[in-house]
Amino acid sequence: MRSGSEEIYRNGSILALEPELFKEVSVTRGPSGGFRYSSSASAGTIELTTKEASDFLEDGDTFSFRQKLGYEFNGESPLATSILAFAPTDRFEALLFFGVRTSENREDGNGDEILGTEFEQSSALAKLSYQLDGASRFTFAYQQNQIPERDVNYNVFDPSIDSAFGRVDRDIEDATAYLEYEFNPEDNLLIDLTARLQFKREEVAIDPVSNPFMTDLLEADHLTETWSVVVENTARFQTANIGNELLTGLEVGRRERSSIVEVGTNDGDAPGGTDDYVALFVQNEMQIGERLIVTPAVRFEAQRLTFEDNPPTDGFGNPLVPNGTEVEDTSWTGGISAMYDLTDTFSVFATVAHNENLPIFDDANDEALLGTIEQADTVEAGLSYDGLDVFTRDDSFAAKLTVYQTLISDGRTYSAGMGRFESEIELQGVEFEASYVHPQFYIDLAAAANRGDVTELSDGTEVDDFFEQSTADNIELTLGRRMLDDQLDVFFTIDHSFENDRTDSDSGSTAPSEDYTLYDLGIGYTPNGGALAGTAFRASFENILDEDYRQYGSSRNGEGRNIILSVARTF
Structure with a gap:
């Protein structure tokens, strides 16, 4: 199910995810795999699959x-997780998971606390x-x-600014x-049906400890609830x-968003209401002969935003829509990808794709934004x-080189x-x-470089500026x-990010960054027999040289040296 509330001023879209819940993380770069989920996934798609009882039986x-x-050790952070799996019959299985982790503030490579x-x-x-x-x-x-x-800083992005935003x-x-x-009958390849009723609740409840400007931002209860029905079928013929x-x-589906403050309305910087939407998508992977695969995809999406319980203006005095x-908006998006085996x-x-990003509730203070669809x-x-x-x-060797352009x-x-x-x-x-x-032995290598230019502003002004959200060039071995x-599995990783001065900013997350190299060592030991069978030992040594660095796009320094130890036993 799609996750992510909309903008929460100086908090972004805060998601609470526990990595131990997931058995698989699938990353699809580029737009070709995203039309199944969204019309706006032009950069790529991340799919998380939760663990099942059969993974432990x-x-x-x-x-x-x-x-x-x-x-x-960096942050003095303990972790404990428990997983109970049982399958009393060949038709029924169940998994119960509970985990707790805590951390103090981490330290950077200079020994300074990362607030x-x-x-x-x-x-x-x-x-x-249950298998019927x-x-x-x-x-x-x-x-x-x-x-x-x-008693934490309200400003998540730059916690050092306490006086301006409070705690x-x-x-x-x-x-x-x-x-x-x-429903997947073996004797009918035209039917592989999945129907899902799903619900998601994302809440960020905030109460002020210190509120120097007496702003409603520090007392809002941000809540997004989504009900949806998804039906999919794969036909093979x-x-x-x-x-x-x-x-x-x-x-x-329907999504309801609110950010209620003490006076009973939504906060002006996080307007809300209801989002009723419907989406249809079709994708066909066609194997043509023995060497060519062509996959066209199309998605239609329609939404109706209804603005409710909002004040007349936002926190900066700009009028909100009544x-x-x-x-109401609609979008038609799609693309086509092809792969041909030369040998x-x-x-x-190759892939050609068109994506569109429909308006959101946070556009309520600008009617021009509500009438515009980003493409x-x-x-x-x-x-x-x-x-x-x-x-x-x-042995085996696999390699992939991709070049792309997005307008x-x-x-x-x-x-x-x-x-x-x-x-x-x-x-x-x-x-x-x-x-x-x-x-x-094994070797993995990944490298990426990207560039971006801004050529026009929304008021029609033509410019030739850096797109400052482009990331620094990176290579990892x-x-x-x-x-x-x-x-026994032992691996050593070298991660190098190059300096990035393709920016006009001189402070904050988009200030120029210096190059840096991080060295990590990992060791895993899982005995096959003896008294320790069923036990997994893991040790990681991250940022071994305690490098003091800042990743481009972040307003904080990165974490210094860290040692991570874990032991897991299945009974």
Whole structure:
């Protein structure tokens, strides 16, 4: 389910996620994989898959319990998670998860405290599945994360500015629940159906501890609740010499957003109301002959924003649209990607895509924004290699080079000051990734560089400025070796970011950054037998040289040296 509330002034969109809840994180770069979920996912899509009972049950097991304990020395951060998995029959399985982690403020490479990095978090997951028959399956899941914060800086982005924004008690809660039905008969390739009823609740409740300017921002209770129904079907069939995998889907939902303050209305800097939306998407992966795959995708999305319970002006005195105002918008987005196998190992690929970003509640103080749809047009192309027995017997080598260009028009995401926005933006970039696996060792390499220029502002002014949100160039190399029948895994990572002076700012997150190199060492030991069978030991040594650095795009220094230890045992 899509996550992320809208803008919360100086807080962004705060999500509370526990990494231990997820068994898989899938990152799809570029726009080609995002039309299934959103019309605006031009940069890429991140999919998180929660753990299941079967991940902890071996053949024949009906019950298992896994306990994990961990500790990070930088920030004095302990972690404890417990997972109970059971499957009393071959049709029913259940997983229960609970975890707690806390941290004091971290320190940077200079030994200085990084304000705003302390936290306390608890997480829970219940996931139950029942197989009705060979084709039908029900799954219910409920996931919750909570982060209570006491007497912390209101300004999350730059906590050092206490006097301007004050301090607050802040409670963050992120809860997701869904009921899913899957129907996949073995004798009918045209039906692979999933229907899901889902609910999401995202809350950031704020109470002031010190409020120097007596602003409502420091007492707002931000709440976003979403109900939606998603139905998808994958049909597999053959037409002439084309193998088709046709995915169709429908999503209907309502999102209610509020930020109630003491006077009973929404905060003027976080206006709210209801968002009723519907989306249809179609994607067909076509295998044409033996070497060519073509995948067209199209998505239609319609929304109706109804503004409710808002004051007449925002916190800066700008008038908001009147309560009861309804704004309706639609978008047609889509793209086509293709991959052609030149040989059994070399392939070329390309994508052309069009994305649109519909207005949000935070545009209520500017009717021009409500009437504008931000658009992005992307072209990407590349070359990939995937081979076995390349340099020696039983090795493998894979590599991928991608170049892309994205043109953003009618931009309303990036402010240019004085009520203007960066309207026309040109982005270009190149990415390279490679992986080599030898029976004795492995090597992973990733590198990326991007550039951006702003050519026009929303008032029509033509400019030639840096797009300051472009990231610094980066290269990362990992060298690893698995030993003792894969029981022991040792890897060393070198992560280098180049200096970035492609900016006109001289302070804050977009100030020029210096180059830096981080060195990390990781060790994992999972015995296959003996008294320690079922136990996993992990040790990580991050930023070994205690480098003092600031990543471009961040207003804070990065974390200094850290040692992370964990042990997990399955019973």
